[in-house]
Amino acid sequence: RALAAGPEMHFGFQTVTEAERREKIYQVFESVAKKYDVMNDSMTLGIHRVWKDILMHKMNPSPGTLLLDVAGGTGDIAFRFINYVRSVREHQLQRKLKHHQNLSWQEIFESYQKDKSNSLGDSQVVVCDINREMLKVGKQKAQHLGYSEGLSWVLGNAEELPFDDDKFDVYTIAFGIRNVTRIDLALQEAYRVLKPGGRFLCLEFSHVSNPLLSRLYDLYSFQVIPVLGEVIAGDWKSYQYLVESIRRFPPQEELKAMIEDAGFFKVDYENLNFGIVAIHSGFKL
Amino acid sequence: VRCQHYPPLRALQASAVLGRVSDEHKKEPLTSSSQQHFDSHPAGHQPEEEPQGPRPSYTGQGGQESEDYESEEQLQHRILTAALEFVPEHGWTAEAIAEGAKTLGLSVAAAGMFHSDGSELILHFVSECNTKLSELLEKEQKLVQLGKAEKKPVDEFLRDAVEARLRMLIPYIEKWPQALSVLLLPRNIPSSLNLLSSMIDDIWHYAGDQSTDFNWYTRRAVLTGIYNTTELVMMQDSSPDFEDTWRFLHNRVADAMNMSSTASQVQSTGEAVVQGLMGAAVTVSNAETSRALR
Numbered sequence: 178r179a180l181a182a183g184p185e186m187h188f189g190f191q192t193v194t195e196a197e198r199r200e201k202i203y204q205v206f207e208s209v210a211k212k213y214d215v216m217n218d219s220m221t222l223g224i225h226r227v228w229k230d231i232l233m234h235k236m237n238p239s240p241g242t243l244l245l246d247v248a249g250g251t252g253d254i255a256f257r258f259i260n261y262v263r264s265v266r267e268h269q270l271q272r273k274l275k276h277h278q279n280l281s282w283q284e285i286f287e288s289y290q291k292d293k294s295n296s297l298g299d300s301q302v303v304v305c306d307i308n309r310e311m312l313k314v315g316k317q318k319a320q321h322l323g324y325s326e327g328l329s330w331v332l333g334n335a336e337e338l339p340f341d342d343d344k345f346d347v348y349t350i351a352f353g354i355r356n357v358t359r360i361d362l363a364l365q366e367a368y369r370v371l372k373p374g375g376r377f378l379c380l381e382f383s384h385v386s387n388p389l390l391s392r393l394y395d396l397y398s399f400q401v402i403p404v405l406g407e408v409i410a411g412d413w414k415s416y417q418y419l420v421e422s423i424r425r426f427p428p429q430e431e432l433k434a435m436i437e438d439a440g441f442f443k444v445d446y447e448n449l450n451f452g453i454v455a456i457h458s459g460f461k462l
Numbered sequence: 463v464r465c466q467h468y469p470p471l472r473a474l475q476a477s478a479v480l481g482r483v484s485d486e487h488k489k490e491p492l493t494s495s496s497q498q499h500f501d502s503h504p505a506g507h508q509p510e511e512e513p514q515g516p517r518p519s520y521t522g523q524g525g526q527e528s529e530d531y532e533s534e535e536q537l538q539h540r541i542l543t544a545a546l547e548f549v550p551e552h553g554w555t556a557e558a559i560a561e562g563a564k565t566l567g568l569s570v571a572a573a574g575m576f577h578s579d580g581s582e583l584i585l586h587f588v589s590e591c592n593t594k595l596s597e598l599l600e601k602e603q604k605l606v607q608l609g610k611a612e613k614k615p616v617d618e619f620l621r622d623a624v625e626a627r628l629r630m631l632i633p634y635i636e637k638w639p640q641a642l643s644v645l646l647l648p649r650n651i652p653s654s655l656n657l658l659s660s661m662i663d664d665i666w667h668y669a670g671d672q673s674t675d676f677n678w679y680t681r682r683a684v685l686t687g688i689y690n691t692t693e694l695v696m697m698q699d700s701s702p703d704f705e706d707t708w709r710f711l712h713n714r715v716a717d718a719m720n721m722s723s724t725a726s727q728v729q730s731t732g733e734a735v736v737q738g739l740m741g742a743a744v745t746v747s748n749a750e751t752s753r754a755l756r
Contacts, residue, residue: 371569373568373569374563
């Protein structure tokens with residue numbers, strides 16, 4: 178794979194080489210890392226939290242699931258996963274206890290102890306990101322919020338994941354695939370590391386087809402967001418890049434075709450907020 | 463670049479074949495349906511024949527794809543069938559489906575292919591039961607045709623068919639009320655009604671129903687009523703081997719038989735009444751005419 182002055186690619190609305198693009202994107206996230214969460218909240222008026230919750234609901238993970246969250250940076254998906262699995266596990270345990278109505282107190286106590294120590298039911302999430310700064314912020318957040326169990330942080334490139342084949346039950350990439358330079362490679366890697374039957378989930382900005390809404394959305398994107406970027410994060414350029422990269426990203430159907438090309442089956446997408454955001458799902462069958 | 467995907471043939475309908483077998487695929491005894499599909503294009507829908515015994519496991523070795531399946535629908539069928547054994551413990555839920563997927567060597571995430579309320583699992587189960595019932599009735603009919611068994615009278619036939627079909631619910635009876643309520647969701651009503659009516663159709667067909675008139679509808683309505691009410695009674699029955707339910711069934715079928723003879727009585731009485739009225743009208747008009755002529 179030649180990384181030298183290679184083919185022309187887009188960086189927002191600019192044209193750059195492949196290598197330049199990777200470098201520029203790395204710098205973008207290096208500089209926004211500390212204000213990433215704040216900016217997300219202010220740009221989307223907090224709605225990004227709902228989007229991520231919907232993603233988790235769609236995933237509906239059962240305890241024992243092994244999740245790989247790529248471009249997971251500051252850990253939003255990972256923390257939600259842990260919360261979800263923990264509550265499912267609690268329900269499971271409650272139901273088990275109800276079933277065992279005729280056990281002795283001793284037996285109930287013992288089973289309770291055993292299950293309590295396994296509050297996640299062996300579920301695990303690996304957060305993988307190419308950017309050291311984003312991972313740092315994520316780890317700090319985890320410590321701050323008290324997440325320790327079932328969580329690991331790995332530095333890695335979505336186009337060449339440092340994992341073995343057939344390892345994970347679910348692969349997610351939330352608002353990250355847009356920044357990958359070779360999307361097809363990332364999809365192939367996703368396919369590779371998923372177990373048979375595993376699921377690919379992608380949450381990403383997408384194409385708004387409604388013309389009126391599209392105009393409003395464009396207005397908001399190009400006039401408001403970079404200004405917010407300057408005011409809150411002191412970084413106009415990065416948020417200009419963000420907005421432009423959304424426009425350059427393939428629309429729903431095209432991404433669906435790319436996912437199918439990587440070998441996934443039952444590929445489908447769900448539009449959120451009229452297509453501002455879309456969740457694509459596929460299975461490795 | 464490590465590129466480990468096989469160019470798949472896009473399966474749009476159940477009849478397309480996707481041949482993707484890994485090098486390390488173990489040559490286990492495949493289910494009979496997979497054997498057929500592997501060699502040729504199946505003509506259309508094949509009834510799923512799942513072995514009821516220990517399933518061949520499809521756990522992968524190394525980093526290779528280890529499944530061998532024909533289309534998405536058929537894989538989904540296999541997962542649902544595998545999930546049935548977990549229903550008594552987990553109910554008709556995505557959890558049961560996840561456990562089923564695990565036994566096939568798939569990730570638990572495969573349960574995401576289905577609705578989280580277990581609708582597909584229940585519909586799959588109902589469809590499988592109906593198929594089993596058809597096969598049972600077909601076998602019985604063959605025996606009668608070969609002269610090895612007596613042809614049953616209609617009421618006994620109906621009783622036995624409904625009992626056989628309801629007995630298939632026994633292993634899942636604890637969670638069946640939950641399934642019934644899911645089947646009543648607006649989303650599921652078209653499919654569940656469809657399955658119900660084709661099952662009733664089947665039973666009448668094997669009972670020797672040759673009618674092409676108004677009776678066709680009454681018969682189906684009556685039997686549907688009998689089936690549904692008996693099913694509900696069964697949910698609340700705690701007698702040994704559900705003997706209360708079968709007694710209830712016996713009575714309902716007997717009622718239905720009586721009702722049909724009453725109905726034909728009513729019909730002939732009705733005819734008689736009409737004829738009487740007609741006769742009276744003719745007599746009156748004759749009397750008028752003769753008075754007018756006088």
